[in-house]
Amino acid sequence: xxxxxxxxxxxGCGCNFYLHEKEGSAVGVxxxxxxxxNQGSLCVKGWRAHxxxxxxERLKSPMIRHGGIVRDATWDEALDLVSKNLINIKxxxxxxxxxxxxxxxxxxEENYLFMKMARxxxxxNNVDHCARL
Amino acid sequence: MTNSIQEFxxxxxxxxxGSNTTExxxxxxxxxxxxxxxxxxxxxVADPREIKLxxxxxxxxxxxxxxxxxxxxxxxxxxxxxxxxxxDFIKARTENFEQxxxxxxxxxxxxxxxxxxxxxxxxxKAAEIYAKAKRSMIVYAMGITQHIAGTDNVKSCAxxxxxxxxxxxxxxxxxxxxxxxNVQGACDMGALPNVYSGYQPVTDPKAKEVFxxxxxxxxxxxxxxxxxxxxxxxxxxxxxxxxxIMGENPLVSNPDARHVARALRKLDLLVVQDIxxxxxxRLAHVVLPAASFAEKMGTYTNTERRVQLSRExxxxxxxxxxxxxxxxxxxxxxxxxxxYNSPIDILDEINRVTPSYAGITYGxxxxxxxxxxxxxxxxxxxxxFLHKDKFARGxxxxxxxxxxxxxxxxxxxxxxxxxxxxxGFQFHTGTMTRKASILEREAPNAVLEMNPRDARxxxxxxxxxxxVESRRGEVHLPVAVTSDIPETVVFSTFHYSEKNINELTVCxxxxxxxxxxxxxxxxxxxx
Numbered sequence: 001x002x003x004x005x006x007x008x009x010x011x012g013c014g015c016n017f018y019l020h021e022k023e024g025s026a027v028g029v030x031x032x033x034x035x036x037x038n039q040g041s042l043c044v045k046g047w048r049a050h051x052x053x054x055x056x057e058r059l060k061s062p063m064i065r066h067g068g069i070v071r072d073a074t075w076d077e078a079l080d081l082v083s084k085n086l087i088n089i090k091x092x093x094x095x096x097x098x099x100x101x102x103x104x105x106x107x108x109e110e111n112y113l114f115m116k117m118a119r120x121x122x123x124x125n126n127v128d129h130c131a132r133l
Numbered sequence: 134m135t136n137s138i139q140e141f142x143x144x145x146x147x148x149x150x151g152s153n154t155t156e157x158x159x160x161x162x163x164x165x166x167x168x169x170x171x172x173x174x175x176x177x178v179a180d181p182r183e184i185k186l187x188x189x190x191x192x193x194x195x196x197x198x199x200x201x202x203x204x205x206x207x208x209x210x211x212x213x214x215x216x217x218x219x220x221d222f223i224k225a226r227t228e229n230f231e232q233x234x235x236x237x238x239x240x241x242x243x244x245x246x247x248x249x250x251x252x253x254x255x256x257x258k259a260a261e262i263y264a265k266a267k268r269s270m271i272v273y274a275m276g277i278t279q280h281i282a283g284t285d286n287v288k289s290c291a292x293x294x295x296x297x298x299x300x301x302x303x304x305x306x307x308x309x310x311x312x313x314x315n316v317q318g319a320c321d322m323g324a325l326p327n328v329y330s331g332y333q334p335v336t337d338p339k340a341k342e343v344f345x346x347x348x349x350x351x352x353x354x355x356x357x358x359x360x361x362x363x364x365x366x367x368x369x370x371x372x373x374x375x376x377x378i379m380g381e382n383p384l385v386s387n388p389d390a391r392h393v394a395r396a397l398r399k400l401d402l403l404v405v406q407d408i409x410x411x412x413x414x415r416l417a418h419v420v421l422p423a424a425s426f427a428e429k430m431g432t433y434t435n436t437e438r439r440v441q442l443s444r445e446x447x448x449x450x451x452x453x454x455x456x457x458x459x460x461x462x463x464x465x466x467x468x469x470x471x472x473y474n475s476p477i478d479i480l481d482e483i484n485r486v487t488p489s490y491a492g493i494t495y496g497x498x499x500x501x502x503x504x505x506x507x508x509x510x511x512x513x514x515x516x517x518f519l520h521k522d523k524f525a526r527g528x529x530x531x532x533x534x535x536x537x538x539x540x541x542x543x544x545x546x547x548x549x550x551x552x553x554x555x556x557g558f559q560f561h562t563g564t565m566t567r568k569a570s571i572l573e574r575e576a577p578n579a580v581l582e583m584n585p586r587d588a589r590x591x592x593x594x595x596x597x598x599x600x601v602e603s604r605r606g607e608v609h610l611p612v613a614v615t616s617d618i619p620e621t622v623v624f625s626t627f628h629y630s631e632k633n634i635n636e637l638t639v640c641x642x643x644x645x646x647x648x649x650x651x652x653x654x655x656x657x658x659x660x
Contacts, residue, residue, distance in 0.1 A: 002446075003446075004444045004445070004446035005443075005444055006426065006427060006443045006444060006446055007314060007426070007433045007435075007441050007442075007443040008314060009314050009425075009426045009565065010313075010314060010560050010565075010566075011157060011158050011159075011311075011312060011313065011314065011436075011560070012158065012310060012311030012312055012313060012314060012316060012317060012435055012436035013138070013158055013159070013160045013161055013435060013436065014314065014433065014434075014435025014436065014437070014439055014441060014503075015160055016441065016502070019427055019446040019447075021446055021447050024447055024448060025447065026427050026446065026447055034502070035502055036137075036138070036139055036502050037138050037139075037160055037435070037437075037439075038160050041160070041163070042160075043159035043160060043557065044159075044557065044558060044571070044572065044575075045159075045557075045558070045559075045560055045566055045569075045572065048566070048569035048570075048571055048572055049565075050427075051568055051569035051570065052408075052409075052425075052564075052565045052566075052568040052569060053425050053427050053428075053447070054450070055409075055568045057409055057410070057568065058408055058409065058422075058425075058450055058453075059407065059408060059409060059410055059420065059422030059423075059452075059453065060422055060450060060451060060452035060453065061422060061452050062419065062420060062421050062422060063410075063417075063419070063420040064418070064419055064420075065417065065418050065419070065420075070420075073419075075454070075462075078419050078420075078421060079421075079459075079462045079463060079466055080466060081418075081419055082377070082402075082404050082419050082421070082463055082466075083463050083464075083466035083467040084466075085375065085401070085402045085418075086375055086377070086402065086463075086467060087467050087468070089374045089375045089401060089402060092374075093374050095354060096354075096356075096358070096359075096372075097372065097373060097374040097375065098373075098374070098375045098376075098377070099358075099359060099364040099367065099368075099373045099375070099376045099377070100376075100377045100379075101361060101364065101376065101377065101378040101379065101381050101383070102319055102324035102379055102380075102381075103315075103319065103324075103379045103380030103381050103456075104312075104313035104314070104315050104316035104318075104319045104380075104381075105313060105314065105315060105380045105381075105426070106315065106319075106379065106380050106423075106431075106456045107315065107318070107429070107431025107432055107433060107443070107456075107457070107476065108315065108318040108321065108322050108431065108432045108433065108434060108440070108480070108483065109431045109432065109457055109476040109479035109480055109483070110379075110431065110455075110456040110457045110460065110476075111315070111318060111319045111322035111323075111324045112322040112323070112330055112479060112482070112483050113457050113460045113461070113471070113473075113479060114324060114379055114456075114460055115322060115323045115324050115325075115329070115330070116348060116464075116471075117460050117463065117464050117469075117471075118358075119329075119335075119344070119348075119353060119354065120344075120348040120349075120350050120353070120464075120469060121463075121464040121467055121468075121469035121471075122467070123352060123353065123354050124354055124358060125326050125327070125335050125354050125356060125357055125358030126326060126358035126359045126364060126373070127323075127324055127325070127326060127358060128324065128325060128326050128358070128359070128360050128361040128364065129316070129319045129320075129324045129325075129361070129381065130313070130316070130361065130381050130383070130386060131316050131319065131320055131325075132278075132279075132360065132361060132362070132646065132647060132648040132649065133361070133383075133386045133387060133649070
């Protein structure tokens with residue numbers, strides 16, 4: 001068993017808790033007592049934040065859809081397909097035929113990289129996230 | 134937020150408008166409740182529904198949906214009439230005061246009562262409580278922003294704070310509560326169509342030069358891009374051919390879900406990167422499995438601008454990759470090599486190109502509870518409250534707005550107004566919380582909240598099923614009869630994709646912020 005300090009994945013309060021690990025899985029949550037926002041407590045969602053992490057419905061393989069059929073694919077196959085298609089569409093219809101929707105759920109570093117992907121790699125400012133929803 | 138969450142402890146007055154704080158931001162609601170109970174802080178709640186905070190409030194203004202500008206202008210009218218405005222603050226820190234005076238002069242209590250339904254006495258009491266206290270703070274959320282007049286609403290909140298000098302000091306300011314754990318960070322990092330990280334405009338040649346140099350490219354696009362709602366419209370028109378979605382579920386979270394589905398089906402390429410097979414993922418050509426928050430390190434910025442480090446608690450689930458690694462792979466394969474050893478390298482780059490984050494380094498975050506931006510250098514302690522001696526633009530500009538009615542008012546055919554929101558046991562489109570047994574036990578399905586008088590009129594009993602129909606779709610829901618909601622208004626949540634309330638909502642957008650209104654007219658019949 002180990003415990004690691006993490007930021008709660010739900011609302012914008014930014015509570016911190018210790019996530020308990022057992023044999024590689026998340027098994028429980030203890031709120032941080034010293035944290036200036038949550039001061040030892042958590043809301044009911046935060047207390048259950050470990051449950052979805054190892055849920056059996058987690059995606060474990062890239063998938064590709066051809067028509068109505070969805071099948072598992074390797075990472076190489078899926079990544080090549082994404083990058084090739086993005087390049088082809090950019091070449092045929094221009095940069096602004098591409099759009100990128102980032103996430104209010106991932107880290108700052110990942111948001112920065114995602115907008116860098118849109119702007120530096122594919123030359124479009126069509127990048128947004130769900131702040132408006 | 135202009136203030137830190139800790140500062141809530143010392144506020145004397147909370148003016149909560151358009152925020153169901155106990156459900157959406159429970160730990161912030163706790164601060165408000167503690168301040169009211171233990172320190173005799175006064176609480177004014179402006180909300181059409183009798184939300185939990187309203188039950189504790191000194192004063193509850195049940196203003197009509199979408200009448201916020203009229204309400205706020207009405208409060209300012211009374212404040213000016215009584216001479217409760219902060220004359221020194223207005224003189225020293227603001228401009229355009231005459232414009233404000235001109236507009237709010239028209240919002241007499243008679244007129245405001247007619248538009249909002251709030252009586253004159255309550256308006257006067259609210260104005261007095263808010264204006265006369267030393268440390269008053271406005272707290273709002275999507276109830277203010279998700280309107281076609283969302284920008285006007287926000288400006289009116291800012292006008293009220295400046296008029297009374299309630300900004301620029303500890304425990305007093307304007308505090309919008311952000312709904313997701315990193316919605317502040319996503320904005321700060323430039324996941325927006327008009328700015329790079331740190332809100333540096335893509336149209337500013339100087340900013341463009343900084344990023345072009347850092348990124349080793351010469352041809353950055355200088356044209357402002359599309360917002361989410363515009364991307365969906367673009368896809369439906371056929372202008373947008375490819376959409377790459379990371380960690381979002383617009384099919385359930387966007388208004389007018391059928392329109393969204395139609396648009397997404399037209400794309401030549403839809404990529405969805407997520408931890409679960411979401412409703413949006415089911416339409417994708419390629420689905421990429423991402424690691425969850427617990428399986429990676431990185432920083433998140435909460436609603437009070439506090440940038441915090443989250444650590445890797447468990448290794449990524451077999452078969453998944455952290456989002457940052459997936460992005461690096463896609464870019465590298467597309468001919469733009471990205472090589473980072475860890476998120477620490479990426480944060481270093483953010484520090485270099487983002488002045489407000491320049492001092493928020495990994496080394497400092499590792500040993501602290503985070504730092505609030507702006508934090509321009511490594512010796513800077515961070516900024517718990519904003520606008521201390523001056524506003525970002527210098528003088529605070531008053532910009533009074535006129536009231537406009539909602540996009541889709543009720544009529545004979547659709548006589549009810551539907552508002553949507555969340556409950557405390559579920560989160561957003563439910564992809565995470567609906568996998569938690571206790572949360573699902575407490576709030577397993579969507580219900581339609583309805584006033585007892587309306588229920589009686591429609592001969593409905595609590596738990597009976599109704600068909601809710603708007604101009605865009607129909608959803609069947611059990612009724613929850615409650616006097617917490619006013620007559621002719623109904624409420625439901627968007628957590629449940631099997632009863633997707635967003636098939637009904639309207640995608641009328643604010644012309645500036647491009648934020649959708651959602652609230653729409655519906656009819657209800659017993660089935």
